[in-house]
Amino acid sequence: MNCIIIDDETTARIVINQLCSNSAGLTVIDEFSNAIQAIKYLNQNEVDLIFLDIHMPDFTGFDFIQSVKNPPKIILTTSDTNFAIQAFEYDCIVDYLVKPILLPRFEKAIQKAENASLRMNDSLSVDKVETTSGNDLYVNIDRRLIKIDMPSIYLIEAKGDYINVKTEDKNYTVHSTLKKIEEKLPDYLFLKIHRSYIINIKKIIDIEDNSVLIKKDVIPVSRSKRPELMKRLNLL
Amino acid sequence: MEEPNLSYIHSLSGGDKVFEEKILSVIKLEFPLEKAVYYKNLENKNYMKAAENVHKLKHKISILGLERSYEIAIQYENNLKANNSSLKTEFNTVLQIITNYLNTL
Numbered sequence A: 001m002n003c004i005i006i007d008d009e010t011t012a013r014i015v016i017n018q019l020c021s022n023s024a025g026l027t028v029i030d031e032f033s034n035a036i037q038a039i040k041y042l043n044q045n046e047v048d049l050i051f052l053d054i055h056m057p058d059f060t061g062f063d064f065i066q067s068v069k070n071p072p073k074i075i076l077t078t079s080d081t082n083f084a085i086q087a088f089e090y091d092c093i094v095d096y097l098v099k100p101i102l103l104p105r106f107e108k109a110i111q112k113a114e115n116a117s118l119r120m121n122d123s124l125s126v127d128k129v130e131t132t133s134g135n136d137l138y139v140n141i142d143r144r145l146i147k148i149d150m151p152s153i154y155l156i157e158a159k160g161d162y163i164n165v166k167t168e169d170k171n172y173t174v175h176s177t178l179k180k181i182e183e184k185l186p187d188y189l190f191l192k193i194h195r196s197y198i199i200n201i202k203k204i205i206d207i208e209d210n211s212v213l214i215k216k217d218v219i220p221v222s223r224s225k226r227p228e229l230m231k232r233l234n235l236l
Numbered sequence B: 001m002e003e004p005n006l007s008y009i010h011s012l013s014g015g016d017k018v019f020e021e022k023i024l025s026v027i028k029l030e031f032p033l034e035k036a037v038y039y040k041n042l043e044n045k046n047y048m049k050a051a052e053n054v055h056k057l058k059h060k061i062s063i064l065g066l067e068r069s070y071e072i073a074i075q076y077e078n079n080l081k082a083n084n085s086s087l088k089t090e091f092n093t094v095l096q097i098i099t100n101y102l103n104t105l
Helices: A010-021 A035-044 A061-067 A103-124 A178-184 A226-232 B007-013 B017-043 B047-063 B067-081 B088-104
Strands: A002-006 A027-032 A049-053 A073-078 A093-098 A136-141 A144-149 A153-159 A162-167 A171-174 A190-194 A197-200 A204-208 A211-214 A217-220
Touching (some): A002 A010, A010 A027, A010 B017, A035 A061, A093 A103, A178 A190, B007 B047, B017 B047, B047 B067, B047 B088
Parallel strands (some): A002 A027, A002 A049
Antiparallel strands (some): A136 A144, A153 A162, A190 A197
């Protein structure tokens, strides 16, 4: 799992880095002393796990969670025990570590994060997005299979355990994942431009810097996805 | 009064001297600065700011293996948030013990 550390204390970041280095399969790709920097980073990059301090000046860990669209899994790291109940109101939080963090407790938290990833992968094998036929895509909503004409889809966005499928006529909220629906969509028409968005490239109105205007939605483009997007356009 | 020790740092390092030196050098650098800011806020009776300083200092207290002092810091931080400086003497003693210890490293 790729992870980042957000903590205003240097010593805390050093400790978490050291704990991560003792954990196989965990790579610290960056660290931040404030949450705002981390939000900017996440707008351009994907991570699997965040170690997040709660008590930071100006912008707390909870402010951060509320500011990030579709946050990845988060392990809170804090000296305060008072926020545990509040913490578990967020689906993205997999554990709550109280400083000083001991190695066995840290390893348990990583195990929880890995289990959460496995549960997510298991859900991919459940057919919420059913087989396609020609231009049709069947989605399972409230035990009904509803047909959607794929070329009419202009945007699909991840919303936690759900995806929001936007078409010319109607929006559908489906219990599925972007990865699952991406497998069903024709490559020539659709492109994942961000960890939370797939767009129909025929529906793009314009592109500006790192965002795409599609219908009335302004969608961010990940730095890593931009070259592929530019390649797919009929550029003059 | 308990004495600072490196047991927590050793439990994390697994013999990694680079890590040990790195974290101790940061503590030696930051601790006097954070302590000075805390004393200044205390002198100005800015207890909310002093509580924030104690919050930061208490992680270093825990890293240096001072378990009972850490409990004092938790309670003192709560007192300061309530505009009350009880446990000031005890906490300041902890800071002095750490200062003495860091000077030996």
